[in-house]
Amino acid sequence: MMTHPAVLARLVEEYEVESELRAAGAHGPVRQQMEDVVYTLCVSTGTRDIDAALAVARERLRTVRFGGVGGVDDGEAAARGGRTLSGTAG
Structure with a gap:
């Protein structure tokens, strides 16, 4: 089963934000x-390390945006609407 593009987009975005916070010296909850x-x-992309996971996620998102099956536009709108993986505001 493939992870929905909206979920992948949100996870990549969250990773980038967390990376920036960590680089800025944030600790505690940021690490978790x-x-x-x-x-x-990693689970969503079937990989074992973050570099591979990001590469797979970005490729899937690129494929969807440029001629793949399904649209990422609706998913991106949902992801930007503040929904988390559980579907609640977060």
């Missing part, structure tokens, strides 16, 4: 959030 996002990206 980063670990959670990395784990979820």
